[in-house]
Amino acid sequence: MRLYQGMGPNSYRVRIFLKEKAIEVPMVEIDFMKGEHKAPEFLTLNSLGQIPVLELDDGTIITESVAICRYFEEIHPEPPLFGSDAVSCARVEMWNRRVEFELFGTVGNVALHSDALFKDRLVQFPAFAETERQAVPRKWAWLDRELADGRPFLAGENFSVADISGAVCGWLAEVFGMEIPAELERVQRWHERVRSRPSWSA
Structure with missing residues (x-):
């Protein structure tokens, strides 16, 4: 392998x-x-x-x-990172897809349409990249509102692949100068919670 x-x-x-x-x-x-x-x-x-x-x-x-x-x-089912029962599996899937569509896709479009690394991969539209860049803070604000119920991780009480996707998206956003707005305290706490795990050093 x-x-x-x-x-x-x-x-x-x-x-x-x-x-x-x-x-x-x-x-x-x-x-x-x-x-x-x-x-x-x-x-x-x-x-x-x-x-x-x-x-x-x-x-x-x-x-x-x-x-x-x-x-x-x-x-290797333990520890479960895609959920452990029907409801938790569905919630992890839901949140992983939400992260990918709402956050990863938006941040990724900025990278794809602005960075020279991708200029031979697709036709770049810098104006589109800028529009997506302006949308990123609104996406994080949406996530901040979603975390208002106090849950520690995106899909609930347990860390999951959705948190990996979300935190890596936050890292990618930082690479391209789109830090999570400081005033979004719930997202900031969640992001730091994930980044403090030993696995972040991978």
């Missing part, structure tokens, strides 16, 4: 997930700056030229960070 990973939020999500599970997997570093993700041998693993990629011992390839995390959840 090997995990092809490198710089970027999706690889970071998987590394945090693995550390929470205390799972060790041999890792292959893919250097974006050298274009290793576009090398012919890598494209045989993932035709989209994206990381992370998990290669199993039998040659099976799994791409997409959440899919990789789900695989490890199935073979």
Whole structure:
């Protein structure tokens, strides 16, 4: 088994997930700056030229960070990071998707349409990037209101993959100069709670 990973939020999500599970997997570093993700041998693993990629011992390839995390959840169910019963599993799924659609997507659009790293990946629209950048504080304010019930983590009382996604999104936003507004105290407390976990160093 090997995990092809490198710089970027999706690889970071998987590394945090693995550390929470205390799972060790041999890792292959893919250097974006050298274009290793576009090398012919890598494209045989993932035709989209994206990381992370998990290669199993039998040659099976799994791409997409959440899919990789789900695989490890199935073979190492403790501690549960996708929920432990019907309701908690649904809430984790709900919050992970909310984070991806409302936060990750918005922050990601700023990066995709403004950073030179992605100029060969798509047609960039700087005006769209700026519009999305202006929307980011409103997205965090929405999350702050959602946390008004006092729960410690996004999906409830227990830490989950939704918190990993959300906190990594916060990290990515900081990288591109979009820090979580200081006045959003509930989001700030939640974000610090996640960042204080040992897995954050992954």
